[in-house]
Amino acid sequence: MSEVLDTAYEIGMSLVQGVLPDNRPEILKKISQTDWSTEQCHLYHRFLFAWAEHIKPSLIVETGTDRGYSAIHLAMGRTSAKVISIDNRSLCSDQLNALNVPNVDTITEDSLKVVDRFEDHSIDLLFLDSLHTCEHLSKEIELYVPKVRPGSLVFVDDISMTGEMAQGWARVAYPKRSIPKLHVTGFGAFQV
């Protein structure tokens, strides 16, 4: 088993068990209290913040921006890193840009169409959370993994949300672990 996957699992479990103090800036704590859906995302948001703090990445890429709350956690976890968040809905880029986080850039496009903007082995942390179909997840993994620095982790949200996502996760052929209870719909990590 991989040491880095074990570390991610242990950090995730410390959050689930409530033994890690919440050291996030106030703005992030407020996001967790916005509504029922952000309350539900609270632990994996905290995990993304903690992981960005832990590994000290330079480049972080997220597919699937939505309201921008994961992106802002990643960005504030490592303020010297650049976070690039991709969503095909311009509303999502607008929402994230409105949060005014200096180290975040947005791309409004289909995630599968913009992979060439990234150099091989340049991404230190990749978070896949866009279209939740088996085919899209598998294609994102095929296209984006060559862009990830070898040894780094890729996180996948919602791996047990649907049968499609479970199938997509089952297809992941890299060393992997799911981190139980970090998100009610599942959260997985694999090592490139």
Ligand SMILES: C[S@@+](CC[C@H](N)C(=O)[O-])C[C@H]1O[C@@H](n2cnc3c(N)ncnc32)[C@H](O)[C@@H]1O
């Ligand atoms: C689950 S939400 C992302 C949540 C966000 N990562 C978070 O944790 O706060 C999924 C997002 O993926 C976007 N999406 C769906 N299909 C996409 C595609 N082909 N390319 C890029 N984004 C896509 C949707 O517009 C939606 O905002």
